Amino acid sequence: KNEVEQSPQNLTAQEGEFITINCSYSVGISALHWLQQHPGGGIVSLFMLSSGKKKHGRLIATINIQEKHSSLHITASHPRDSAVYICAVLRDNTDKLIFGTGTRLQVFP
């Protein structure tokens, strides 16, 4: 079983919809990252969380350490949000990230 699981694997939405992507992990962590991979392949870091909630524009990331779960929300989705969203965790007492396999999001006009 993967130490980091994302759901759903694929997601389609109409422009304007509220999107939720989930990440569950099975190990103790010191930080969790959300990344965005554009269709051309480039990867951008969106958030780093160790507790609570962070917001940047239309993106909101939350983490529940006790439940070992994080969510990435996109409000008022737009076709330019179409990308693969990747969750990664920094395992306790290590210096390496463990990555989920990503959620592919397509937003249609």
Added chain:
Amino acid sequence: DADVTQTPRNRITKTGKRIMLECSQTKGHDRMYWYRQDPGLGLRLIYYSFDVKDINKGEISDGYSVSRQAQAKFSLSLESAIPNQTALYFCATSDFLQGPQHFGDGTRLSIL
């Protein structure tokens, strides 16, 4: 100009050839990483370096080697390429352990 630059962006080569992928950064970060990405799998760590004199193996280092020529440069070599090393390769940097990683645009490598 990009903060993390990978060269080449695309490479097609034959089995048995030696290949070097290069990464340079202008962010001034000490930590540098090489990852590979395969369809259906998460990014996997090949090697990482926390300064010029520090090189560490990741989870899939067999068949690869690295060189940290300077703080700004971290190269990945495939000594004798094989087809199952066909993948998308990413270099990344960070300035502290829990900090965000900054990725290059990737190198698409195909080995025939």
